[in-house]
């Protein structure tokens with residue numbers, strides 16, 4: 001007979017040893033949402049800040065202004081109004097600007113829900129006159145939603161040696177502290193600033209904003225949702241390592257690899273955990289849990305083995321105990337679904353599609369189906 005502990009580990013599969021999202025430092029488990037909200041949620045968030053994404057030093061900045069620089073009332077053959085916005089604010093080292101594009105459905109009779117895309121690819125994907133599946137504004141507007149997008153490069157520079165060109169440098173010293181915010185946290189902070197502007201846009205219902213990101217943008221969307229409870233829905237597409245995918249037992253990209261390839265995305269403390277995932281005080285299912293009781297959505301592509309679809313799905317399953325405190329389920333099943341069979345019945349949606357690493361129209365159609373079902377429209 002195997003010793004009990006080994007049997008338990010084997011029966012739990014390769015995700016054995018995950019931190020229990022309900023466990024407190026004193027070794028007892030919480031049982032109510034009040035306990036989660038009063039202390040354990042903050043403690044979990046603190047661990048993610050300290051060990052992975054970093055501590056963000058500022059909220060809505062001084063001198064925050066948002067102006068419409070151009071407005072096209074009859075864009076997309078009359079289906080939409082497009083507004084080009086310039087957000088500006090002061091930092092200890094000068095001004096910075098974020099320039100979102102806002103596409104509003106003309107047929108709407110009341111303020112609509114919106115999808116806010118963190119664009120980590122070419123800026124021209126945000127151009128409403130450039131039809132593309134990464135930011136399919138025509139389709140979003142046709143379904144009665146507003147589409148808002150901003151380029152992450154407005155906030156921070158996605159380069160190993162880009163520190164001095166980004167917003168972090170405008171607030172932080174020459175050499176950032178080991179737990180200081182890194183790029184992902186800075187981009188997430190930028191998404192919150194765009195949400196600040198959305199609060200003043202009369203044609204959008206700011207209580208119904210979904211933050212969306214793909215890949216590094218998907219990691220950013222999750223962190224934005226964890227840090228900013230104003231996001232009602234948090235959507236991560238193919239976010240993989242240090243996004244939705246659980247790090248323990250993950251295949252494809254590892255903590256070690258991501259820190260080597262992209263040291264600027266996460267803080268210095270995170271570098272200690274390369275090859276030592278078991279020593280991380282948290283794992284990524286707890287990031288999904290930080291979004292509770294709000295809606296979350298994780299999407300994967302079956303050929304994207306670098307991101308690891310099964311580990312992405314697993315975080316939705318392992319976040320379930322926190323959603324259960326609210327009487328809610330996440331995906332409602334621990335069984336990995338078939339391609340093209342989205343799981344949309346719970347508070348956390350999931351789908352895996354055919355093909356490789358990308359954000360496509362079919363992903364968006366699923367996000368909008370989910371939002372429709374959850375009363376965003």
Ligand code: GTR
Pocket residue numbers: 120214215216217239240241253258261
């Ligand atoms: C990959 C990287 C991933 C992912 C992606 C992207 O090469 O290893 O973590 O974020 O890039 O952002 O496109």
